[in-house]
Amino acid sequence: MVPMDPSISSSSSPLRLPGTPTSPGASPRPTLVAAGRQPAAAPSTTRLRAISPSQSPPTPASPVEPFGFDALKGTFSVDVAAADARSLDVPLAAPFTIASSRLVAVSNVAVRVELRTGAVGWGEAPVLPSVTAEDQPAALDAAGRACAALVGAPAAPLGAVLQDLASVLPGHAFASARAGVEMALIDAVANSIGIPLWRLFGGASDSLTTDITIPIVTPNEAAQLAAKYHGQGFQTLKLKVGKNLNSDIEVLKAIRLVHPDCSFILDANEGYTAKQAIEVLDRLNEMGVTPVLFEQPVHRDDWDGLRDVTSVAMEKYKVAVAADESCRSLLDAQKIIDGNLAHVINIKLAKLGVLGALEIIDAARKANIALMIGGMVETRIAMGFAGHLAAGLGCFSFIDLDTPLLLSEDPVYGGYEAAFGPLYKFTNARGHGGFLHLDNEASK
DSSP states (O other): OOOOOTTOOTTOOOOOOTTOOOOTTOOSSOSOOOTTOOOOOOOOSOOOOOOOSSSSOOOOOOOOSSOOHHHHHHHOEEOEEEEEEEEEEEEEEEEEEOSSOEEEEEEEEEEEEEETTSOEEEEEEOOOTTTSSOOHHHHHHHHHHHHHHHHTSOOEEHHHHHHHHHHHSOTGGGHHHHHHHHHHHHHHHHHHHTOBHHHHTTOSOSEEEOOEEEOSOOHHHHHHHHHHHHHTTOOEEEEEOOSOHHHHHHHHHHHHHHOTTOEEEEEOTTOSOHHHHHHHHHHHHHTTOOOSEEEOOSOTTOHHHHHHHHHHHHHHHOOEEEESTTOOSHHHHHHHHHHTOOSEEEEOHHHHOHHHHHHHHHHHHHTTOEEEEOOSSOOHHHHHHHHHHHHHHOOOSEEOOOGGGGBSSOOEEEOSBOOSSSEEEOOSSSBTOEEEEETTEEOO
């Protein structure tokens, strides 16, 4: 572990964007913090837990000392020698259509951070404009400014650097860029002390099992994908719905014929009204189909509709409902928890940042709300980081980390082990173990 300079206090504030005013006698800690960073309120009502598709629900993680992440934030001194952000473009194997958008390629941002110890960390800012506030140019600009600030800052404790990063790139507006830089910093620190991220985040497990997504396609195409995924060992299929209710039902029927024993997750990506969402459940019940989860059935701001679907889904059909696009901050999470608006909260680093995600995870666990880990369309850099976090914490009932399997090529070297199946194995390689070659130069 890198010793911390005794002259550096935990309140030091190394990050400041060029042009940020300073004044003599001003407090070294910025007053601007990330949106939604509010204390978690104690739950006042009994919470409904989701039914996990796994046979054995994950066991809550116990801290692993002396490498616990919280402890490391106060003891590890971060001194950044170099940092940069670049475009990360990878074509998809096939178009990926959901209710709110259509993609043919990943257009994300890669972040590389090198400490003065020589340790290197990699992060990725995944962007999906229908969900994240940033598109690729905006995320690239924001991550680039943050990288410049990191290089120009004095050494400081990891926790202070991460807090200041949240002030430089605050709230949901910069969540994806912030997540990419946070990932790279934390990966570099884990590389420096020589431990894998799954151990850093608690060490609950070194593996996880993911679902796989079928986008909005024709019934015949959906059946072909379902048969393929069945042969690869996937037992839980996440089906994108929400553009046309009748077409969605036909797709479900086609999948059921070729993979009758699979578990279903429905993800409407805000596409239904509350009435339509309940009708889908009614019609599936007539077919003898009960999804294990119904994700984001209504528009992100339709809180009354979300509450109605959540209530009917569980009371009538014992189906859990997840909030995804509706949860973009700790304030949103507290609204969902306090109002009993969903049974599950979907954690995505790109919409919350790493520290923001950890805050919501903590609030949800205290309130006995189930958790899902997901992502945008990402490479194994971002998805590997999320997988390490999920495996290390061991508190997620639903794992949806499949999008690297949908890419036409894999630009990542190293990283977690996966052989085109649902099981991901995390080794004892330092950090998340993955890296990229940029401009044909090895940057390991």
